[in-house]
Amino acid sequence: MIDQRFAEEIDKAKPLLYIPAAMEASRFDSCFQWIKGVFSPLGVNGIVMWPDVKNKRFRDLDRFSAVYIGGGNTFRLLKHVTDTRFNDILQSYAKRGGIVYGGSAGAIILGKHIMTCSHMDDNNVGLNEFDGWGLQAGIRFGATTIGKTTR
Template structure:
């Protein structure tokens, strides 16, 4: 059974609790795979990215980390050598372009469906949603990516990262344009998703918006299920006590 982790971004102190829970689920007999490909290596070297990810997970005993800076020629067999996949932040368009160009989205989806553990931070979380247009207010589409479709690992929900309440008008514009419900995550918020159940991690609530901009907060430690009522994409949130 697959497990997904998503975080809203931020530094390693802000995501510490999310990272700790993720690290606790990794199979210690296999390395962790790190994908820094959302980053522009001309601005931040992949070597620096590797040092950063090592500093994130070393406190939790995860030091065997392999980094792929190029997805060309990778296979499902290669992917299965790892205990989990950590997809880092950066530019969402760059990340989606690389994933699609090399056909890696197919491998990653099969890995997930066969029980793989995947963590996406910031851009890595956004691509797991149904539409990556949630990044347009902060990311430049220098790669001229034409489509906006994400991996749709959370049904029809799109992911909004680095969230704060002042961005609600931007979320409303996105919903009015694309008719997609949104899960908004601050830089101290994460999700653990398993078998349709979502648990909020971190220190700040997750916010869920439906197609009419109804907004509901889910506090850290809370569990809920999400369902979409097609075709209107009305939000239904099912808490543990329902």
């Protein structure tokens, strides 16, 4: 239901960007098959996966209808996007009206604090800062967030 709402909100003429950085690299291919299986029946056929966001710039997001940040280890995800400074790019994208959708870890980092995941994720990356982005706006459903930011 929430995936359907997300699919209705985006411009299907532009591809969806999928970021699986919270997962182990060995699972990227199966994650990509999974997301295509979820969104293809909803009319979202153009999906591009960025397994790594290092050296990406704000203008690189222009060609996408929205960004889907996948699940996995929340600590790993937040460390990766912070270390690559992609967090600044994605927050800017959201603040300018870009649609950012997160599942599980991807939704948790959009909130104010990520420690809600500490009972299920191990901090095996040595993350010391646990603040999320505070971008959750729109519709919340479980560990999934959809919407444009109101900040």
